[in-house]
Amino acid sequence: MRLTLTTFLTLDGVMQGPGGPDEDRSGGFESGGWVAPHFDETLGAHMSDIFARADAFLLGRHTYDIFAAWWPKQEDPEDPIAVPLNRLPKYVATTRDDELTWSGTQRLDGDLATAVAELKRRPGRELQVHGSGRLAGSLMRENLIDAYHLMIFPVVLGAGRRLFADGVPPAGLRLVDSRSSAAGVTMLTYHAAGAPTFGSMGG
Structure with a gap:
């Protein structure tokens, strides 16, 4: 992938x-919600x-928590985002040991670069990261990202x-x-x- x-x-x-x-006030950030007006x-x-090109998702823990609080409740069988998110495998990079309750979710174990490289060797189209800023930085440092979809x-x-x-x-x-x-x-x-x-x- x-x-x-x-x-x-x-x-x-x-x-x-x-x-x-x-959504994320860490570091004293007070300007959240800038997407909705546009x-x-x-x-x-x-x-x-x-989302139609996804065969699996890779998420940082903060993004996983946001998604898991919303998308499992969206049950429209025609929803082009909810359907793949709820049905496809989801891998989470996290150091916390609490249970990941969203169906189809697995914790990434061991070295991040090694684990992600193994996922990329599996058959499929796109292993998609959405948001997940800290995870994205780690992936960039390991030269693991093949493509960027940027909405500016x-x-x-x-x-x-x-x-x-x-x-x-x-x-x-x-x-x-x-x-x-x-x-x-x-x-x-x-x-x-x-x-x-x-x-x-x-x-």
């Missing part, structure tokens, strides 16, 4: 607390397309946890798809392209 990361970002790269004011049918259809919102917050924070390894990316919505959201898909290249603009 290809490992893909899907996340919502502000123009200044913040990924923290997109879904609501109380979420429209175009973005919804794009997200449905992404017309918002600048000036503070909050960023996806591409200081210390992530340099990487080249290749744009393979670009769309935009009437609400001003840019939907970009990048494939990993190895190390970045550099040059000079001078004559």
